[in-house]
Amino acid sequence: MNHILVYGDSLSWGLIPTTRERLSFEGRWPGVLEIGLNSAEHHVRVVEDCLNGRRTVWDDPFKPGRNGAQGLAQRIESLTPLSLVVVMLGINDFQTMHQNDAWMSSQGLAVIINTIRQAPIEPGMQIPPILIVVPPLPTTPKGAIAPKFIGCEHKSQGLVEAYKEVTAVHNCHFFDAGSVVSASEFDGVHLDADQHLILGWELVGVVSSLLKYYQRIER
Template identity: 85%
Template sequence: MRHILVYGDSMSWGLIPTTRKRLNFEERWPGVLEIALNSADKHVRVVEDCLNGRRTVWEDPFKPGRNGSQGLAQRIETLTPLSLVVVMLGVNDFQSMHQNNAWLSAQGLAVIINTIRQAPVEPGMQIPPILIVAPPMPYDPKGMIAPKFVGCEEKCEGLAEAYKEVAAAAGCHFFDAGSVVTCSEYDGVHLDADQHLILGWELVGVVSSILK
């Protein structure tokens, strides 16, 4: 059995918009991906490491442990051998307490990639390939999370293109989730259940190709 690590934030954790509840495993996109791959006899286990509020390299001044580059190398070491690491981060880089743009977030992504590749895995074990998934862009944030994302739409403009450039330069695989799904109309930031289903199925072909 091959193992895939999904490294992400609340969008992949499966936060149900306007609530603090979580979609069931089979409803959120990493679960949809695992079930579909195993139905096609790929024999995989998808390991989720998705923390609400996680950034690429920035700290949350109000909650500890949201810098995605911290502890990542040890996480890779713990789970080795891995057949693939899927990284879907970025939206939280544009929370209102950060003055980031797409280029800066992409530099944070480059640190994430380098951290994965420099992980101290056991001798003879290979560093896994990396799939970068650019998240769909938030729009018109609403409800309890709205103050966190004031101005995010302008700051994150061009993120998919910036992430694609970093992925290409680093020799990583790339997929733009925004090409197939959109953020929820209820909170403007997270994914509704139907969008999780779409994204999970869209990634089946991408991941299958990499695993070959």
């Protein structure tokens, strides 16, 4: 069985915009990904580690544990062997309390990549390949979350290009989620239910190709 770790934030956790509710497993994109890959006979389990408010490397002054680099190495170690790690982070780097731009967020992403690769896995086990998924860029934040994301639509400009450059330097795989989905019109940040389905099925094709590629290499 192939084990795939999805490491993300509320966009992957499945937060329903304007609520504190969560989409069902089969309705959020990591679940769609698992179902789609298994229907293609890949025999996959998708492990979700998606925490609302998670940043790349910054702390949340109001909630503990939102620094995505902390504890990640142990998470990789505990789940090894992994066939793939899918990382979709970045939007929370632009919350109101942070004065980050796209370049700074991309440097946080580089730390995440290096942390995964330096995790103390068992001797002889393979360092998992990494797929970076750039979240769709936020629009003007609305509703109850608006005060947390003031200016995020401006601070995040250039994120796709900055993340693409980092993934190229670090030899990771890359997918721009904004090429197929967009942030919710209801809150400007999260994904609506239909967007989860679209993203999940788009990633089925991407991940299926990666699994087949690495299976050929291992033979």
